[in-house]
Amino acid sequence: MTVVLVTWAFLVTGCAAPAPPATPPPSRPAEVPTRAAAQQTLQRLAAAILDRRQADFQAEFAAADAVLRTTTDLWWANLTALRPTRFALVAGALDDAGTGEVTIDWAIPGDSGTATHRARFTFAGAAARLTALRPADPPGARPVWWSDPIEVVRQGRATAVIVGAGTTGRAWADRADRAAGRVLAAVPESLRRGWSGAVVIEVPATAEGYDRLLGGEPGRQSGYAAVAWAEGVADPRDPATERIAVRVVVNPDAAGLDPRAADLLLTHEVTHLARYDAGSAAPLWLVEGFADLVAYPSEPDLLATAEQNLRATVRQVGAPTALPADDDFRAGSDRDLDRAYLLAWSACLLISERYGAAALHHFVAAAGAGTGVDRALRSAAGVDLTRFTADWRQSLIKDAGS
Ligand SMILES: [Zn+2]
Incomplete structure (x- = not known):
């Protein structure tokens, strides 16, 4: 399978201009921060992730919230293992509850581009501390580090991101490394469209996790053993968009494949990465x-x-x-x-x-x-x-x- 794109539809309703209110609208409650304050929080958060300053990372979240702390501990562990080379957060407009859409641009070693995801974060107080973290509404794709512990195995040219604890990480990393070598040998440089020779593969633990990673309707990609996935929300055919990270996402059903079939599958998918077939x-x-x-x-x-x-x-x-x-x-x-x-x-x-x-x-x-x-x-x-x-x-x- 070559590429999966999530398209976003924006609904616009037209209506007649309402009569102006007789009295000025009430001002926003004092506890809802400005978008500028939210953006500053996100910039400090991203810098703490890139510089691996855990205390500064945790300081951007509301204290004394056990549920939130569980999530932020998970994110810290996952992002530390992933070692992002890029992590940038941009706040959209906030509603009256202090919630707004956040765009997450990120990349890890081995990526040939940037992954983009969207989420909904809630900010509170003048300091714009984060109080709630929600993924984008379905059918949005969810980043691999969002909801489950991951294991990151690096081997040669390959980075394997395995969701959940398991013993398969080394095998997938070996396979991806081998596949990258085969593609480098078989695909001439003139056909490699900006490919570094490195491969990132993501191996979700369950069918539901596979669906969450890829977004879209549940089960839409279940017929494929793996996909070369232009990670996130952007359309790689849009020349105005910067290059998208294309990763191989393995269907958990493929875990039981004959090893030779798994090698064949990954070599096929890595060819898509080398060719940047997403575009x-x-x-x-x-x-x-x-x-x-x-x-x-x-x-x-x-x-x-x-x-x-x-x-x-x-x-x-x-x-x-x-x-x-x-x-x-x-x-x-x-x-x-x-x-x-x-x-x-x-x-x-x-x-x-x-x-x-x-x-x-x-x-x-x-x-x-x-x-x-x-x-x-x-x-x-x-x-x-x-x-x-x-x-x-x-x-x-x-x-x-x-
Ligand atoms: Zn294919």
Whole structure:
């Protein structure tokens, strides 16, 4: 899966201007701080996190609130383990209860961009001490450090953030490090779009935790074993937005995967990180097929199984007349999803075998940068999309019959 974006809808209601009040509106209660005071609190809080000054961090929260203290202790432990390289908080307007939206920009070592989350914080008193911390209303995504203890395991190029206590952190960090090495070896530098070679993966403990991390409707991503996730709320296609941190989020259901399948999965997802596919203009068959083409060669047994499954699929339902559509990667049964990935991979494999890896790489780069697919394919491989699709169909029929 390439990218998950949370879009935000703003509802605006229009109405006639009301008559001016006969008397001036009451002024705000004295205990509600100004937005400027709230912002100063947030700046001190962020600085304390970055400089690891625990007493100064705790000083920004209302004292003698046991529930709040539990949360702030958890946040301190989690953020200390994550070692953020960036942590910035911006206050929105406060309502009469002193509550306002807060934007959280953050990054950790290994990120190639910034994650952005939104939350609702409540401030009180002239000093704007924090009295309540709430996540954004659903379907907002929640940062991995928000509600459960985490374990952070660093290994080579990888940082694995594991939610809850467990023994899997080292294995996931090893896998992610191995995947990064494979992608560095297989994806030429010209195709790596600002990727540092480092990988951050997040492994939630439960299906609910997976949903909270990714936001959106519960269960929306449950069909995927992992996603390369443009972390937070911003749209990476917006050129005005700064580069987004893309991390790999593993579905807890994937914990029981065969180790080779887990390696394949992570190599596929890390290819998306390297390509910064979150902002790709290419069709998904090319994005997903290329990621599988990078991943399969390291796992010969799984490659052989994929070839068998592809032949079986073509025998069962016939050779397709068109390349998989973007929607084929987003919906349908597991079998349909598997078929879309197999077909996408087979198309990329055919381009590489028939026209060479360099032609495929040119095609991937051009289509990803916004050149139309037909034009990009013609300039990279000298064949138009209609002709290529017919050739690909014939090759599938031939392979299935042999
Ligand atoms: Zn993918």
